[in-house]
Amino acid sequence: MSYVDEVYERVVAQNPAQPEFHQAVREVLDSLRPVIERNEEKYRKEALLERMTTPERAILFRVPWVDDKGQVQVNNGYRVQFNSAIGPYKGGLRLHPSVNLGIIKFLGFEQVFKNSLTGTPIGGGKGGSDFDPKGKSDREVMAFCQSFMTELYRHVGADVDVPAGDIGTGAREIGFLYGQYKRITGKYEGVLTGKGLTYGGSLARTEATGYGLLYITQEMLKSNGIELAGKTVAISGAGNVAIYAAQKAEQLGAKVVTVSDSTGWIYDPEGIDIALLKDVKEVRRARLTEYAKARSNAVYHEGRGVFTVKCDVALPCATQNELQLDDAKALVANGCIAVCEGANMPTTQEATEYLMSNGVFFVPGKAANAGGVATSALEMSQNSMRLSWTFEEVDAKLHDIMVNIFKNIDAAAKEYGVPGNYVAGANIAGFLKVATAMEAQGVV
Ligand code: NDP
Ligand code: 2IT
Numbered sequence: 001m002s003y004v005d006e007v008y009e010r011v012v013a014q015n016p017a018q019p020e021f022h023q024a025v026r027e028v029l030d031s032l033r034p035v036i037e038r039n040e041e042k043y044r045k046e047a048l049l050e051r052m053t054t055p056e057r058a059i060l061f062r063v064p065w066v067d068d069k070g071q072v073q074v075n076n077g078y079r080v081q082f083n084s085a086i087g088p089y090k091g092g093l094r095l096h097p098s099v100n101l102g103i104i105k106f107l108g109f110e111q112v113f114k115n116s117l118t119g120t121p122i123g124g125g126k127g128g129s130d131f132d133p134k135g136k137s138d139r140e141v142m143a144f145c146q147s148f149m150t151e152l153y154r155h156v157g158a159d160v161d162v163p164a165g166d167i168g169t170g171a172r173e174i175g176f177l178y179g180q181y182k183r184i185t186g187k188y189e190g191v192l193t194g195k196g197l198t199y200g201g202s203l204a205r206t207e208a209t210g211y212g213l214l215y216i217t218q219e220m221l222k223s224n225g226i227e228l229a230g231k232t233v234a235i236s237g238a239g240n241v242a243i244y245a246a247q248k249a250e251q252l253g254a255k256v257v258t259v260s261d262s263t264g265w266i267y268d269p270e271g272i273d274i275a276l277l278k279d280v281k282e283v284r285r286a287r288l289t290e291y292a293k294a295r296s297n298a299v300y301h302e303g304r305g306v307f308t309v310k311c312d313v314a315l316p317c318a319t320q321n322e323l324q325l326d327d328a329k330a331l332v333a334n335g336c337i338a339v340c341e342g343a344n345m346p347t348t349q350e351a352t353e354y355l356m357s358n359g360v361f362f363v364p365g366k367a368a369n370a371g372g373v374a375t376s377a378l379e380m381s382q383n384s385m386r387l388s389w390t391f392e393e394v395d396a397k398l399h400d401i402m403v404n405i406f407k408n409i410d411a412a413a414k415e416y417g418v419p420g421n422y423v424a425g426a427n428i429a430g431f432l433k434v435a436t437a438m439e440a441q442g443v444v
Helices: 003-014 019-038 040-046 048-052 101-117 138-155 171-185 205-223 240-251 274-283 289-294 325-333 349-357 370-385 391-415 422-440
Strands: 057-066 072-083 089-095 124-129 161-164 232-236 255-260 264-267 299-302 313-316 338-340 361-363
Touching: 003 019, 003 040, 003 048, 019 040, 019 048, 019 101, 019 349, 019 422, 040 048, 048 422, 057 101, 057 138, 072 089, 072 101, 072 138, 072 161, 089 101, 089 171, 089 370, 101 124, 101 370, 101 391, 101 422, 124 138, 124 161, 138 171, 161 370, 205 240, 205 313, 205 338, 205 361, 205 370, 205 391, 232 240, 240 255, 240 274, 240 313, 264 289, 274 289, 289 299, 325 349, 349 361, 361 422, 370 391, 391 422
Parallel strands: 089 124, 089 161, 232 255, 232 313, 313 338, 338 361
Antiparallel strands: 057 072, 072 124, 255 264, 264 299
């Protein structure tokens, strides 16, 4: 059996009931075959892939807090410190009822390769909890965040592990987490990113994932002789990534006709009204039905189906495995030319294969959504220097980083004989830097 297949079987056997983790590992290992085959005996002897698929450390903890009725609630807390070969662990905290160890491991594993692709010195990690911020009062969210940090603080630090936002974790949650870290440790340091602008946050971090997604989409289309301006774009999600992806798409001359949340989706043929979307989601924290109420031409549909509309470019920006085979078929039938992943692993493996085999350009999340964590790395740099760059400076650096990521994944795909396969290109380019650093550092 090939080394790649051996390691995949080992991962499945040793990590039962973690299907998302298996899926993420499988995609990476499949892409790495041409790289591993060139040096199979060396990598096998070093157990490099076994080490890469095993987190350096996984921390599981109890998060007790008191709700507004005086009832004690208990949630599960996680921080998976996956790989520190190229820098301190870096990655978000997800707060969503679906969170479990397998989800956090899949996200942490992806983060290692994504962070490597950014070209900045950050390792990979991820954390979170099954706590659901939806419908909770600000005081309840604060109580949860303070309890979460009361355990997490001993495992993180500006040069150790630097968490950030993800699903369910935005500016409010980062503020509460930061305050508690500072209170416990007495240290005012860049232990989190995505901080508010008054206490060490970076301009453009809020926008970065969505903006970066559009920068790489534009660059990828350009390299294939296609302009983004004038194209119709379908976006899923209505959170941080989706909102700023929609904003940048419109700024670049494309028309965004959809957004979605966990209950339904909006079709707005005249183009999504970004100011209204922000008001509904960022200010009122309401459902998309409120968007439809305020906009007479917009139609609200219950349930799935956001990718059944006619579009040129699809940008899944909600969550894992949301774009399935039936969606991929609808996209191809409707003439879609590109799918770029704003979320982490939003496209199932079958859907990815269907899209790619039907000639749809496909940029995987670990490249396409890397602008968020890349700008987090810029926030860390600013914190270390104790100064702040302007919005334009950060945005220009983000743009350069996304263009470079595209160039690197495109070049890696060509070098390993699969031109245009950006999945393979991203996995290979991300892997090589981490592998070289791990080999240089010995058996650790
Ligand atoms: P938010 O919490 O801001 O928004 C998530 C959006 O997805 C919401 O509109 C949510 O709807 C919708 N959604 C639909 N179905 C689900 C589901 N089953 N589980 C969770 N959300 C669902 O998160 P972000 O925009 O920050 O993150 C979106 C994706 O992008 C995630 O995959 C995340 O890992 C990834 N990502 C985020 C980065 C960042 O900087 N924030 C960076 C790189 C990747 P509802 O409100 O109804 O729950
Ligand atoms: O998935 C991701 O890259 C993020 N949620 C952002 C992580 C970060 O550290 O900014």
